[in-house]
Amino acid sequence: MNAIEIITIIGVIASVLAALFGWWQILITRERSDVEWTIYKKSSGLFLVTNTGTDIAYKVTVEAWTASEKPQTSKKKKVTPKSYVKVFLPYREEHGPAPVKVPPLITPMVDDTPPSAKPSTIFSTPDLDVGWQFRRSLREIAEASVKDRIESEQSTQVSIKVVWRTRLGVWKTREMTTG
Structure with missing residues (x-):
């Protein structure tokens, strides 16, 4: 074999490899992967x-952390639909959610x-009960809104990041918050 034949063979092999790589890229971009995560x-x-989707997730890594705790990692080779990965935050388990500061009620x-x-006084009138009921309802609404705000802020204290691979090898990431 001379140099021209060797160069020709190398060119043909490179062309075939380039075509296979292009075909693989098309296959990967058109891959349907229904993997959804719920906490x-x-x-x-x-x-x-x-995994609340319909497809399997491979090489799953779940990382969870809070502002006061180091990230905790859990790994699983394969997560089928309706199965899960457990992640445990020991500091949060022991101390509960971080306290939330809310402005005082006005x-x-x-x-x-x-x-x-x-007991009756000179200033007692039936209208006083109506005013009292109105002020009481305003106070109850304000207290409920404070409670809702605390629960809302505590529900975003835990950050969770999920990294997984699809069947064809495409890596995906999803970041979520929970409480």
């Missing part, structure tokens, strides 16, 4: 990251007993 909270520090203090239940 279920079992306790303050135990979370189940569940509503008037309301007595627990309505004016009609108190």
Whole structure:
């Protein structure tokens, strides 16, 4: 074999490899992979990251952390639909969610007993009960909104990152927050 034949053979092999690589890239970009992740909270520090899709996720790595805790990692070779990966945060399990600071209530203090239940005074009128009920309802709404805000802020304290590979080898990532 002379040099021209060797160069020709190398060129043909390179062309075939380039065509195979192009075909592989097309195959990968058209791959259908239905992997969805849902987080279920079992306790303050135990979370189940569940594959709620219809396809299998391979080489799954789940990493969870909070502002006061180092990332905790769990790995699984294969996560089928409806199965899960457990991730445990020991500090959060022991101490619970971090406290949330909310501004103080700016509503008037309301007595627990309505004016009609108190001994009569010169200023007692039936309208006082209506005003008392109105102020009481405003106070209850404000207290409920504070509770909702605390729960809302605590529900985003845990960050979770899931990395997995599809059947054809495409790596995917999903980041979520939970409480």
